Amino acid sequence: MDLYPAIDIRDGGAVRLTQGDFDRQSEYGDPVELAVRFAADGAPWLHVVDLDAARTGQPVNRATVLAIAAAVPVPIETGGGVRALSDVEELLSGGVARVVLGTAALDDPTLVQRATAAFPGRVALGLDYRRTPDGRSEVAVRGWEDGSGRTVGELLTEVAGSGLAAVIVTAIERDGMLTGPDLDGLATVLASTEVPVIASGGVGSVADIEALASLSVETAAGAAHLHGAITGKALVDGRMTVAEGVAACARFG
Amino acid sequence: MIAVLDYGIGNLRSAEKALQKVGADARLVEDPDLAATAAGIVLPGVGAFGRCAAALESSGLGAVARDAADRGLPFLGICVGFQLLYEGSEEDPAAEGLGILDGTVRRLPNGVKHPQMQWNVLESTHSRLLAGVPDPAWVYFVHSYAPERTGDTTATCDYGGPVVAVAERGPVWGTQFHPEKSGAVGLGILSNFVAAVDAATPGFPSGDG
Numbered sequence: 001m002d003l004y005p006a007i008d009i010r011d012g013g014a015v016r017l018t019q020g021d022f023d024r025q026s027e028y029g030d031p032v033e034l035a036v037r038f039a040a041d042g043a044p045w046l047h048v049v050d051l052d053a054a055r056t057g058q059p060v061n062r063a064t065v066l067a068i069a070a071a072v073p074v075p076i077e078t079g080g081g082v083r084a085l086s087d088v089e090e091l092l093s094g095g096v097a098r099v100v101l102g103t104a105a106l107d108d109p110t111l112v113q114r115a116t117a118a119f120p121g122r123v124a125l126g127l128d129y130r131r132t133p134d135g136r137s138e139v140a141v142r143g144w145e146d147g148s149g150r151t152v153g154e155l156l157t158e159v160a161g162s163g164l165a166a167v168i169v170t171a172i173e174r175d176g177m178l179t180g181p182d183l184d185g186l187a188t189v190l191a192s193t194e195v196p197v198i199a200s201g202g203v204g205s206v207a208d209i210e211a212l213a214s215l216s217v218e219t220a221a222g223a224a225h226l227h228g229a230i231t232g233k234a235l236v237d238g239r240m241t242v243a244e245g246v247a248a249c250a251r252f253g
Numbered sequence: 254m255i256a257v258l259d260y261g262i263g264n265l266r267s268a269e270k271a272l273q274k275v276g277a278d279a280r281l282v283e284d285p286d287l288a289a290t291a292a293g294i295v296l297p298g299v300g301a302f303g304r305c306a307a308a309l310e311s312s313g314l315g316a317v318a319r320d321a322a323d324r325g326l327p328f329l330g331i332c333v334g335f336q337l338l339y340e341g342s343e344e345d346p347a348a349e350g351l352g353i354l355d356g357t358v359r360r361l362p363n364g365v366k367h368p369q370m371q372w373n374v375l376e377s378t379h380s381r382l383l384a385g386v387p388d389p390a391w392v393y394f395v396h397s398y399a400p401e402r403t404g405d406t407t408a409t410c411d412y413g414g415p416v417v418a419v420a421e422r423g424p425v426w427g428t429q430f431h432p433e434k435s436g437a438v439g440l441g442i443l444s445n446f447v448a449a450v451d452a453a454t455p456g457f458p459s460g461d462g
Contacts, residue, residue, distance in 0.1 A: 002372065039436065044372050044391070070266040073274065075393055075434045095264045097370075097395070097434070121370040121395070165370060 006232035053081020174202030293450035298333025303345030335427030362413030
């Protein structure tokens, strides 16, 4: 499992939201400096999100995203406001390793197919979900402010066989809470897709990374494990260093 | 000066920046006359072999690359730039490589995902390029093709079988992975290349460059 330190960008600055709430924000300075620091500390990947673009569709922080891609000696994946094939192309040709489709993939079901066909291995799907009162995992859209009415499982079925590099599954209610990941929800996802799964939301400690790395689900194709874990606040708040997180990932392969 | 050959195939800033990070006077160079004055050559490449080969020739930098190899300048090919050092590729059989190294570029084994896009660990023997880098050496790959194994191969990774990751022949070195995206190991590799350029540059370190 690879560790993906997260950098969320709003108005050109690195921030962290709590539960995706734009009114509950902490600020962490220059995102390029933060990225360089994470990479120097041993991060194998960086997960970079343009929060303004996620909400409005306007890629206002794209220059910053591309500046990070140029500045760090590790691959970056990025999402937020990626709504057309031209966005995917601009980001990949600008030095980004992997692009994450979100809202756009729900509004235009052909986008996943077109993007994965044009850029095999370099397109991921982001599914950000909330638990509904009846226990379903409903996917949220537009910077998490709206619900889509569809579940994680339904969307994974729709994109089966499309050649996605990864699916990034975010438990919105855990995000920025440091209360631990949604292991049950992740186990369900692992059991229901052959696409590599990257987990996001709730990581607050090295023990949480160990729990994610050791998560194992028996499937018809053998034991399935998580391919990555995204963590933001735990790193910038000093609860865990990048090196500790990477070591915890490696301990369980 | 180390010339990172810029022949119009996309964004090469991260290769330039990573070389600068390890102390090199590295520049993206489009002008063949300027490239011909370099003390070392880096040939990057992304995308399809045929398109890169055609772009390299039409830019005039293909001739510079061959001439630099003939003169024994330190030379580093990266990813498709590494593949271009060979005679040709199964990806575009009509396209010609530079022919600086013997052999052909082949498709990755069946039964594994194409492209390989991940961190993978190197198995190496007698590699000067990998001297002193952290062990195990994890590096970042994005590719569907790789050169066949020859006497020049000094490192492989396991991806449905051994896949060529590094080749070295005299001053000509190449990596199938991206050292500029491979963290501390990658920077160590680039640093070894820069040291080779410095050692081969007359007057170094007292010269005025």
